[in-house]
Amino acid sequence: MQRELYEQARMRALAYFERAGIALTDTEKRNVEVADFGLNDLARTGLVLVTYLNTDRCCAKELVLFPGQTCPEHRHPATAAGEGKEETFRCRWGEVSLYVSGAPAARSVARPPAGDEAHYTVFHEIALRPGQQYTLAPDTLHWFQGGPEGAVVSEFSTTSRDEADIFTDPRILRAPVIE
């Protein structure tokens, strides 16, 4: 990601946090994480996040999704440290749709994994508005997308081990590279 794009996304996300009434320290504002998953297409695929804490027992983050922006399909498998990450998404502002493999919900979406159009996974859509939340069991395949105005979402979870995450799209790199 180019430094200029990072800076644009950072400033845009700070405006979302402000609108959602979420106070951040100056240090947090300076160090906002912009994830483009190495796809260099941030308007469509990516998110902005602030990690409040990530100890060896629990984790809390605040996420921003721009309008229509997607955090791509992935899961959190078990690791040598134990069970996979259990995560709860709570919408604070705007609207976010979670697409969860195997979960019962109102509407289901069949989607071919990138690079493998012959195989389809059935996802169920769980739309969250402010105050609504959903808890994902460990190792559940999922993706999520910001609504027409975007979203601010709190994530409450067990320890995040990003390096262990498995993304369906083999082109994805979780750690951002800023040029």
Next chain:
Amino acid sequence: MQRELYEQARMRALAYFERAGIALTDTEKRNVEVADFGLNDLARTGLVLVTYLNTDRCCAKELVLFPGQTCPEHRHPATAAGEGKEETFRCRWGEVSLYVSGAPAARSVARPPAGDEAHYTVFHEIALRPGQQYTLAPDTLHWFQGGPEGAVVSEFSTTSRDEADIFTDPRILRAPVIE
């Protein structure tokens, strides 16, 4: 606690959540927990809380402290399920002071435990304003108090096991009784 006092505290807390920009569902608004710790002195000792989730791995809550209101001295010991609760307090609105046994901080406060004026524990004050947070190690003796305007505070933690909490004041009952 009398039903009328519960209802007053619930409505007052909802106004704090609103002011802090925190969206709750109607179900959450109806079921807000008002804790007076059995002391029947809610203006001075107690808090109001909404528990977003409490699984066997992690927990997230939103707390309201009215001006000058105190959540009394306690700790979260290890249980048969494992290590004691690790908790992070993040101030969202107003101001909250944490008083933490043994932690280094700007100002320390000597305080006799209730019912045992002969023994003093030294607490360190950690004042949190919006966006600031502090993580408590398991089994650390602590108490906290709302500032002059009160506070809204997010709590991110491992599993809450209220029944295992040890309060210094032997008169305290953690589970509220509403008449």
